[in-house]
Amino acid sequence: xIELNKIKSFISESPQGTIFTTPGxxxxxxxxxxxxxxxxxxxxxxxxxxIILYNKxxxxxxxxxxxxxxxxxxxxxxxxNYSKVLSNNTKNMLELISKIPKNSFFRQRFHPTINNWLPFxxxxxxxxxxxxxxIDDLTDTDLIWEGFKTKKHQEIxxxxxxxxxxxxxxxxxxxxxxHSSYKRQNKKGFNFKKLERIFNFCNEQKCGKIFxxxxxxxxxxxxxxxxxxxxxxxxxxxxxxxxLRNSGAIPFLLWHSIKFSSxxxxxxxxxxxxxxxxxxxxxxxxxxxxxxxxxxxxxxxxINLYQKFSIR
Numbered sequence: 640x641i642e643l644n645k646i647k648s649f650i651s652e653s654p655q656g657t658i659f660t661t662p663g664x665x666x667x668x669x670x671x672x673x674x675x676x677x678x679x680x681x682x683x684x685x686x687x688x689x690i691i692l693y694n695k696x697x698x699x700x701x702x703x704x705x706x707x708x709x710x711x712x713x714x715x716x717x718x719x720n721y722s723k724v725l726s727n728n729t730k731n732m733l734e735l736i737s738k739i740p741k742n743s744f745f746r747q748r749f750h751p752t753i754n755n756w757l758p759f760x761x762x763x764x765x766x767x768x769x770x771x772x773x774i775d776d777l778t779d780t781d782l783i784w785e786g787f788k789t790k791k792h793q794e795i796x797x798x799x800x801x802x803x804x805x806x807x808x809x810x811x812x813x814x815x816x817x818h819s820s821y822k823r824q825n826k827k828g829f830n831f832k833k834l835e836r837i838f839n840f841c842n843e844q845k846c847g848k849i850f851x852x853x854x855x856x857x858x859x860x861x862x863x864x865x866x867x868x869x870x871x872x873x874x875x876x877x878x879x880x881x882x883l884r885n886s887g888a889i890p891f892l893l894w895h896s897i898k899f900s901s902x903x904x905x906x907x908x909x910x911x912x913x914x915x916x917x918x919x920x921x922x923x924x925x926x927x928x929x930x931x932x933x934x935x936x937x938x939x940x941x942i943n944l945y946q947k948f949s950i951r
Contacts, residue, residue, distance in 0.1 A: 653713040655750035658868040667836035668704035686731045698743035711749035732758040743939035751931040764936040771911025772926030777901035786925025798887030816862035820878030852888040861888030872900035
């Protein structure tokens with residue numbers, strides 16, 4: 640039986656512990672499909688990894704849930720001799736890997752602070768380096784502003800003269816803005832049910848905000864949704880209607896989100912993207928390009944063939 644209070648305490652103290660690794664978040668994005676793999680010593684948690692495990696079309700997937708930046712391994716706060724710490728971590732990681740339930744496909748995104756994936760390599764897992772942008776210190780928002788590209792300064796100043804930002808508890812505003820962006824891009828498949836469950840969970844925990852931008856005549860120009868924990872805020876979702884696409888609403892809303900986040904946490908994570916136009920957009924806000932590991936393993940010949948021959 641999972642000792643939730645002990646797990647929650649471990650997550651809070653772990654450098655890799657985030658809102659995404661908490662039971663409440665996992666319940667929102669993968670109800671009934673999550674568990675924690677743990678390595679313990681004398682009743683104390685030495686290592687922990689939340690996983691999502693579900694069956695689909697006769698295959699068992701251990702996969703990342705939607706709208707979740709990272710899961711991966713959580714370590715306790717560690718000090719002392721580097722070599723000794725590394726040796727203990729490696730030993731514990733190897734033991735943890737042996738406890739991963741049998742699956743057809745495995746995928747985990749690790750927290751950016753984890754730079755050692757050797758135990759997974761030794762067990763025939765694969766690694767891909769991915770990137771996000773992080774503002775590491777929210778203490779001085781004036782300094783953060785100076786780090787923006789000049790064009791973003793201009794867009795935000797222009798938007799500030801025409802738009803007004805407010806907070807809202809109405810999920811439908813956010814849903815409308817995201818749907819508008821997806822429609823413009825001819826994209827489908829955004830999981831609004833899971834986003835709404837996240838929204839409800841974060842409302843209960845008081846760790847999420849929808850910011851809405853409107854014109855002076857009351858037209859909706861855009862909306863963004865951020866969540867946070869004691870370590871960082873995260874841009875989770877956003878969008879706006881086609882008619883006001885060039886209003887500067889999203890840069891203005893993100894700047895507002897960064898300033899707000901400085902009052903509740905330490906960092907701001909743009910949640911990154913490997914898609915070139917999105918990466919270019921986030922880069923302009925002066926965050927630090929930050930790599931993280933995505934670890935995968937295919938244990939099914941059929942899935943392996945599908946990946947090799949499918950058109951991406």
